[in-house]
Amino acid sequence: MLFNKHPSPKRTRRGVDHKPSPRPIGPRPNGPDTPLMEPAALTRALRHAAWRDPRAERKKFTEVYAAVRTLERTAAYVDQALERLAEVAEALRIGQSTAHDLMRGLQAARIEELLDSLDRLSKMAAEGGLNLLNSESDSLYLDFGHEAFRYVLPPFDLRRGPKGLNIPQMKDGFENSSEIQSISQSVALAQVRVAQFAARLSHDAGMLVRMAKTYEADISVEDAESPNLERGD
Template sequence: MLFNKPPSPTRPRRGAGHEPRPRPAGPRPNGPDTPLMEPAALDRALRHAAWRDPRVERKKFTEVYSAVRTLERTAAYVDQALERLAEVAEALRIGQTTEHDLMRGLQAARIEEVLDSLDRLSKIAADGKLNLLHGESESLYLDFGHEAFRYVLPPFDLRRGPKGLDIPHLKDGFENSSDVQAVSQAVRLAHVRVSQFAARLSHDAGMLVRMAKTYEADISVETEEGASHTPVD
């Protein structure tokens, strides 16, 4: 009878303060509806990571480290895209302020050359791996912890066309002022969008580095504990 006695209803089984918290309503942190991982979401992910298995820790450390490298590689190409958009903005300024037809023609050609190079950047960003600058590629995602917490980064389309940055061509050079204004406005908007994506890459890389350090620390502790239990001959 003593072993079959049910627990007292007034006495918590796991102690006060250990009851699981209810999951908040709404989309999961850092899901498709949330562009950045907030500090509270990161804390939850780290708590989930505390449910540990050494083999899982090593696997997750490798996955997170690989994701950080992907973000860093992507950020390098994004920086190049920002530089080229800045070149286009300067060429537009020069072309609209100069009176020399030859100079205006050279600036128009330069604008088209630089904008077309964005398509090449979006292709070579893959480097044989996941390409986050081609809108038709797969998203980068990682699952953390036993509650299937997922980090997702959808691809950004760096191409010049309508599916990407949507920057029109200067069909008549600087002869058509409405075309020039359309290109100028599209370049300004593209610079804002690419800058926002660059900021997210920086934010998420920092967050994943923190996550990788958590896994790495757990692996180190597990390795030290295993060594301390190794019998000495």
């Protein structure tokens, strides 16, 4: 679930200013199939969680849009990775369908170069901010309001190694059919996983834009009300 709301704590003697500590909401066991909060429910949650202090809302507005820029920057590298994987799949098809040794050798070298470029894309994603394409990096998270809402996006490892997409190296060119089959299956699975992460980035960026607009609207309301309050005093 992208956004979640912890039940409001029962009234205690801790005072009206007491705020429960936000708790991270990580991926559920069923992974990407977890249903997301309905738009209407999300809107109600955002309004309920919004801070009425204009300065705090401006700060959160800035943080949310910074997160959107991070998602968009990451999505650009993910799109490149999908292109590389599609080229790998095509090179595998060509290499297996031709009997010409030179052509097979060229395709094998091209496959290794394309797969190695995934590691370079993972490193390049660190430029300009948080790297969400390396499992050793931090997660992206945002806290919202006094009701302990938290958005969390763990990093996705784009590297070809065992910790990432787990695509084996081509050691024997196209001479080892079982090796080629293993690589082909790994590439197909990697395409699915990367495409799922790309969809998550797109969805989350859209939701965070809605979140920023909510804060922006609250800021405008507060700014419009402030002069009236001052005149009333």
